[in-house]
Amino acid sequence: MKFAMLIVVSVLLAGCQWFQSSAQTSLPTSASVMSMWDLYRHCQSSGDVETVLSAAKQLQQSADTHVVPAPDVPKTLDRFVTKQPVRTTVDPKALAASCTLQAARTSLNAGRDQEAEQLLHAVVSSYPESDYTFYVAQAKVWIEELHSPGALNSVVHPIAHY
8 A cells, every 4th residue: 555655656756857847848937137238238238239229129138128928738728827017126128128229320330221210110119118118109299300400419418318
């Protein structure tokens, strides 16, 4: 009897370890707060267009990170595991929005006006939530100034740096 119980317990423990390791490998790793902050600071300080564009893209990907439920999770539980909660001291989406505005400014400085306008439109369309009103408003002002004759200098060298 003790031998049978030992086998049952061993099988259960082995099964739990297998399930735990498979669950851990299926979840994507999200960026740490410090790595996002370092990337954001690099975005704000770099004058290289490609570097800033890359940083903006990486921050956007970090902001969009979702936990994908394991395939064996019942559909009724999906809503509890689909989106990763933000438990950081910084808002990854705000960092991404700000860095995208910086990428637009850097593109303008490099004479890449069309690219800058696309980035500004991306901010307007990607951040409809009220938490990001500042970034959307800033992008709209810059888009408007891009279409005004002689206003390009105020976009490239804004008076108020956020």
